[in-house]
Amino acid sequence: MGRPPCCDKVGIKKGPWTPEEDIILVSYIQEHGPGNWRSVPTNTGLMRCSKSCRLRWTNYLRPGIKRGNFTPHEEGMIIHLQALLGNRWAAIASYLPQRTDNDIKNYWNTHLKKKIKKFQTALDTHIASDSNASSQVMSTRTHNNNSDISSTHSSLVRVNQSSNSSATYASSTENISRLLEGWMRNSPKPASAAVAFGPKSPSQVRQLGDQHGNAGPTSTCSLLQCNNQAKSEQESCDMISHEELESLFSFDNSSMAWEKSSSESTTLHGSHSTQAEIRLCSSSMNETKVKSENNQPPFSFLEKWLLDEAANGQVEDLMGMSADCCSATIF
DNA sequence: AACTCCAGCAACCGCTCCCAG
C-alpha cells in the first residue's frame, strides 16, 4: 500500500535534533501527553514530521529510558529473546522496559551479532578439527537425551548479573528525560503508564498476539502488562524483577522450551505469570522459529561464552569447555 | 598534525497493520 511519505513535505527538517527542539517537544508532551502525533508538529511549530516526533520521544526523550552500556544480564535476555522471538525488537523491548527497541536493535547489530558470529566460527573450527570425537558425541547425544545438557550446564546460565552496572548516561537529553520522570510518576494521565512501561499500545499487543500464533487474548505482552498492572505505578517503571527473570530464563526452563518445542505444548514448572508468558512464546514460536533454526546449541551455553569477560581466549575456552563437556553431549 | 578507517548510534525510510468513516 503506497502511502505518501509524511516527511517529504517542503520545510520538514531532517537530521539531528537540537536541544531546543527537544525541549519544545518535551514540554508539549508534558502538557498533552504522548499520542496524536499528527498534531504535534502543527501545535508545537516544530519543523519535523509526526513520525520523527514520535521516534524522538519513544527512543530518546521518554522518561525511564536507560542509556549506555548493556549489562551482561541484559545481553543475556536479548540473546534469549532474539532466539525466541526473532528480530521482533519491539516485543523484545517490552521485556526490557528501560530499553528502546531501537537501542536493542542497534546493540544486536553492532555487538551481539558479531559475538555470535565469532562464536559460531570458533564452534565450526572446533567441530571440523574434532570430527571424530563429534561423531561419537552425536551417537551419545541420541541416546542420552537433552537432560544431560540441562544438568551439566545449569550452572552456566546464571549469567554474570552483578558486574558492569555502570551505564553511561551520555546525552544532554538525558537530563530532559530525568526532568520528566517526576512528572510521569505523578501524572494521573492514563497515557503515562503506557509510556512508562514502553511504547506498547493495545493494538500492538493485539498485533503481537496475532504474530505469536494463536496465543489469543493472552498474548505475551498483555500478560506482562497485566502482571505489571498489579504492581504499583512505581514498580511498573522498573525492570522485571530478578526473580522473574531467573524463572524466565534459567537454563532449565529455556532448555525445556527448546527441547519440547516441536512436540508438545510446553509445560514449565511454576505458576508465575511470566512463566506463562514464556510458555506461550515457546509453544507458539518454537515450532516455527526454533525448529527452523535447529541444531543450535542451547543459548545459555552460548551466552556463557559470549559474556565471558575474558573472551580473549575464545577458542581456547571453547576447547576447554568441550573437553569438560563433550561427555555431556553439548554438540 | 593531518589523514584514513571504522564502530556506534541517532534518525530516516518503507512497509504493514489497525481502525474509523
Next chain:
DNA sequence: ACTGGGAGCGGTTGCTGGAGT
C-alpha cells in the same frame, strides 16, 4: 466491503567521534 489516514515496526543509512597510521 472498501478506503485512506495514523501509528508502529524493522531494516538501513549516514553522521560523528575515536583509534590507528
